[in-house]
Amino acid sequence: METVETTATRTFLTPEEYLARERKALDKSEYRDGQIYTMPGASRKHNLITANTLAELHVQLRNRICEVYSSDMRVKVSSTGRYTYPDVVVVCEEPHFEDSHFDTLLNPTVLIEVLSPSTAAYDRGDKFASYQKLDSLCEYVLISQDNVCVEHYLREGQTWDLTEFRSFNDMFSLVSINCELSLQAIYAKVQFSQE
DSSP states (O other): OOOOGGGOOSSOOOHHHHHHHHTTOSSOEEEETTEEEEOOOOOHHHHHHHHHHHHHHHHHHTTSSOEEEOTTSEEEETTTTEEEOOSEEEEOSOOOBSSTTOOEESOOSEEEEEEOTTTHHHHHTHHHHHHTTOTTOOEEEEEESSSSOEEEEEEETTEEEEEEEOSTTOEEEETTTTEEEEHHHHTTTOOOOOO
């Protein structure tokens, strides 16, 4: 989901104040360093890619203990106090939630973000650095909506190995959850400009 970095409120909020506000809000906002960041609606391409990816994972995980969530599942990075809404979330252990609302996951296995021009640097940089503090996280996937490109990060001990895929014919494995995704399926019905 796209976030607008320039719309931070000027008032510092505690995590408790953020959650109370967020649970009543009509629109979603992410939270970091006491500030909230409004999440505007996503583009057609963004929605298609997210839905395609979610659908592919849902089919593969349907009869397994793993759970796959859409962008409405909030994720908290406890060590940083950051709350985000990844586009797709998979958990393959017993899910742990922040409280009895069961709307803030603490232990994702795989996080997937669809990039937009306004969020690409943040998703690759500060947000990824925060996600790396999640002990449960094994894989992080970034999917471009402007061209055929998937960046797959796999945790190997203390490092994150990057593999890029740039062809509709490519397939890649999410080894931590034993799933395979084809770029042709991820980008189904997505049209790119001829620039």
